[in-house]
Amino acid sequence: MFKRIQLSGRFTLLLYFIFWFLIVSQLLRICFFIWQYSEVSLNIINVLRTLLTGLFFDIGAVTFISLPAVLYYVVLPNKLVGSWLDKILIWFFTSLTIVILVFTFFAELTFWEEFKTRFNFIAVDYLIYTHEVISNIDQSYPLPLLIGGVLLITFAVLFLFYKRLAFTRTFTQKASLKQRAIVLLTALIMALGYIAFITNNQAEWSANRYNSEISKNGVYAFFAAFRNNQMKYDEFYTSIKNDDAFAIIKNKLKSPNSKYTSDGSCIHRTITDSLPSQEKKNVVFILVESLSGSFMKEFGNQENITPFLDSLAQKSVFFENLYATGTRTVRGMEAVTLCIPPTPGQSIVKRPENANLYTVNSIFKAKNYDCNFFYGGDGYFDNMNSYFGGNGFNIYDRGRGSVLSDKIKTTRNNIDDSEVTFENAWGICDEDIFNKMLTVADKQYKNKQPFFNFVMTTSNHRPYTYPDEKIDIPSGSSRQGAVKYTDFAIRELFKKAKSKPWFKNTVFVIIADHCASSAGKDEIDVANYHIPAFIVNLPENSNQKIAKQCSQIDLFPTLFSLMHWNYQSDFFGKSVLNRQFEERSLMGTYRKLVLMKKEKVMILSDQKKQAFYIWNKKDNSLKAIPIDKTFLDETISWYQTADYLFTNKLLK
Known part of the structure; x- marks a missing residue:
């Protein structure tokens, strides 16, 4: 039963999307390794731990990204599977998600070039100040070429999914109530587990800062920074x-030459100089x-x-x-x-x-x-x-x-x-x-x-x-x-x-x-x-x-x-x-x-x-x-x- 859910049926396109995201995320991680070749720790244990830690956070990221799709697949009645409404919604939101993610992967490369980190609170700030950031991107990079590349890669991914019959199986095969329940519970348990027990800081396992940064997933790190933009010292x-x-x-x-004006939790003091003050x-x-x-x-x-x-x-x-x-x-x-x-x-x-x-x-x-x-x-x-x-x-x-x-x-x-x-x-x-x-x-x-x-x-x-x-x-x-x-x-x-x-x-x-x-x-x-x-x-x-x-x-x-x-x-x-x-x-x-x-x-x-x-x-x-x-x-x-x-x- 579980094997059929994972490899075929109504959830085929979702699985292809998940596998694509995990593969590209690891390829991006390998790019960062090559980029910082002289700085990262290339000890085989450290390399493996970086890749496996990264995979763990990639799974967390794709779990949250896929959750809306899981809810849609689970809730939509079987009688509407393969309908025009179903096809339009799935094609549109799958395409939109892939466009956004491909652009995000490109953005991670440019962010790394500038800051040598995965997304952090700076990226959160940049989301707020869109005029400066978009203008900066436009003036720093060939934007038409970048957008064209994003659209071309998106088309190639969708075409691959189409040729592998992912869309066909998703639109022609229906899921039983038991299958839906297993998929939904799996997704919810994983999402709740990451929320309750996993923090982005746990990716920082290495004394080598580059290994720790490469261990992160950019999307996961972005939303972690969004949640933790201010920190109370004593906590x-x-x-x-x-x-x-x-x-x-x-x-x-x-x-x-200084005198405190009060005791306790205060550093206020009067500063005096032994020489006369200069003119203003x-x-x-x-x-x-x-x-x-x-x-x-x-x-x-x-x-x-x-x-x-x-x-x-x-x-x-x-x-x-x-x-x-x-x-x-x-x-x-x-x-x-x-x-x-x-x-x-x-x-x-x-x-x-x-x-x-x-x-x-x-x-x-x-x-x-x-x-x-x-x-x-x-x-x-x-x-x-x-x-x-x-x-x-x-x-x-x-x-x-x-x-x-x-x-x-x-x-x-x-x-x-x-x-x-x-x-x-x-x-x-x-x-x-x-x-x-x-x-x-x-x-x-x-x-x-x-x-x-x-x-x-x-x-x-x-x-x-x-x-x-x-x-x-x-x-x-x-x-x-x-x-x-x-x-x-x-x-x-x-x-x-x-x-x-x-x-x-x-x-x-x-x-x-x-x-x-x-x-x-x-x-x-x-x-x-x-x-x-x-x-x-x-x-x-x-x-x-x-x-x-x-x-x-x-x-x-x-x-x-x-x-x-x-x-x-x-x-x-x-x-x-x-x-x-x-x-x-x-x-x-x-x-x-x-x-x-x-x-x-x-x-x-x-x-x-x-x-x-x-x-x-x-x-x-x-x-x-x-x-x-x-x-x-x-x-x-x-x-x-x-x-x-x-x-x-x-x-x-």
Whole structure:
């Protein structure tokens, strides 16, 4: 009986579809193996475990995908089997499902090329921001060829099913009540089993990150990320007593020039400087898209794609050993504005209840600065307008008509077409957004208004297109070209700014949001968190290269120290110039939370796991060492307290 159900009858087409999905999923997995040949573990046991784990998750994915079809086959009365209605519905939905899945398989290849992972919460985000993503795909890949390929493969699969008589048997053979019951119960039991007992994290069995990622199924991973986009620290991670965690962090943040204003679960303190504050210097802050440290000649690159930034490194306060907190722009924004470690799940920039927080902008506002956020695309993307608008910035962007909430008391200004010379999927080119900022700065100066202007660049992003004949690398050809164009645009910004009457009294702060890539074979690819940072146009005697290991969260506290400002702080960052500064960096993914001190790296993972490593900078490898309890407690404290303060609305 069971054999007849599996190999023939009313369910023939369903079985062909399942087998096709499992075969193609394994072929895709083998493609990723070949792609990352030099990085994956090719030990025969590890290869087999990767393939078998992958098959297990493929079965889970196809179970959920097939469930609507199972319900249809089971519920439809036998008298309607083979009717026109039956044929139309089955042909249409089978074709549609295969089209979607073939496109998904192609999408997985492009996603892997960009992020070196199977689908995760980034893919979930991309589903929301369809305009940017579809435009990016259109400008990065030959879309007509891609769509044609998807349709051709779909036709070939349907033709194979047709020639193998799968449709004929499905339309001519009927199923008994017993057969229907067995198929339905099997599908439901499998689906409930995966829901109740299996998580996507269980695919991460290997110390080699690539083997773990290849073990996943993209469709299954996508819906797992959709369900788990936000994570409560105490539910998923190892914790200690809250009082102990705050005691550890307060000890780490203390310094001779700071004074805590209250006891208990709070880090609010008053920062004072022994020297008189400088006059109100304007601050232009530039957050550069995907500017890895490895792009600079200063760090060994020989491609000469950052000549201007390399020159700035010699005449600025230059951070040689600074690390990003995350792998996405919103993490970089969170780090520089809130000076907070990366909490698990989504960035605070994208979470609800993220308005009226104590940010660096609060300090500028308290000193009567005019504060603006400039973005060359639509600031609706990644919730940027809501976050910056809700925290006191005026907005300048290329919005397509979306509006800010009535609760956000700020001004939104659209960048006009007349101000744009070049635009791609992600927004106007870097030269154009810098020119817009210069125009606004001129008005601020005319109105005798000190300003804090925050600029987010976009050009160093796929499809890597930019205005022609600006640099010696053709537009759209490579990331190296996009990096060199961004470097060129920053040089042009400085050239134009130097002619302005406000330039002499303006500090320029430049830092990357994250690296161009953060993928590696280990749990955390430490080298791919290393980013450059510059504080430019302070008095010449301030210029120096800072070799201390530090984090994005330390940038603004260091700037405020250089300007001798007194201010209130809820920041986890400290001035690296403070004699008591303890070298460390905080970094993570949306699930991994990391404390690095010199070469020692502690990684907290969900499911209350932790691992301790020695990082070898020469080959960027991690070697496991026994857990250090004191180090572990400190790591827990950074993240537990940060999560506690935000969750309990104590950063307001």
